[in-house]
Amino acid sequence: MGKNKSVHRKITWKCDMCESIQTSYSNKRWDMDVCKCGKSGYDLEEFYSRTMGKISIISEEEIQEENTIKLSENDSKIFIDSILNPEEPNEKLKKTFENYKIMKRSTEEEIKWKAFLYGSIVGILAGIGICGLIFLLEFI
Numbered sequence: 001m002g003k004n005k006s007v008h009r010k011i012t013w014k015c016d017m018c019e020s021i022q023t024s025y026s027n028k029r030w031d032m033d034v035c036k037c038g039k040s041g042y043d044l045e046e047f048y049s050r051t052m053g054k055i056s057i058i059s060e061e062e063i064q065e066e067n068t069i070k071l072s073e074n075d076s077k078i079f080i081d082s083i084l085n086p087e088e089p090n091e092k093l094k095k096t097f098e099n100y101k102i103m104k105r106s107t108e109e110e111i112k113w114k115a116f117l118y119g120s121i122v123g124i125l126a127g128i129g130i131c132g133l134i135f136l137l138e139f140i
């Protein structure tokens with residue numbers, strides 16, 4: 001597995017009305033960064049950007065980073081716990097599984113019954129056919 005590098009943009013901007021300075025990152029999706037007074041905002045995405053109010057761009061940088069999954073200490077603990085001690089299935093899951101087993105069993109029985117029925121019909125027809133043939137042969 002190769003290391004996957006991603007590039008995203010970081011833009012530092014200032015609201016011309018309240019003069020507060022904000023930073024926006026293109027890797028934060030669907031997120032409009034809003035200034036202190038709430039009148040200006042910058043929605044920076046990978047392929048487009050949208051602004052509202054009055055802003056001035058202070059700086060623009062490209063940031064390269066390796067994609068790694070960073071888990072907090074607590075998340076790691078939950079992750080490892082879930083592997084080491086899988087949780088007991090709850091009542092709903094058990095019931096669903098029971099229903100599935102019942103459904104599966106009845107389907108299997110239906111298939112066996114149909115196979116028996118069709119087998120019998122074919123057997124009877126073959127029997128009639130043979131009898132008919134013997135009957136005919138006696139007349140020749």
Ligand SMILES: [Zn+2]
Nearest residue numbers: 015018035037
């Ligand atoms: Zn503002």
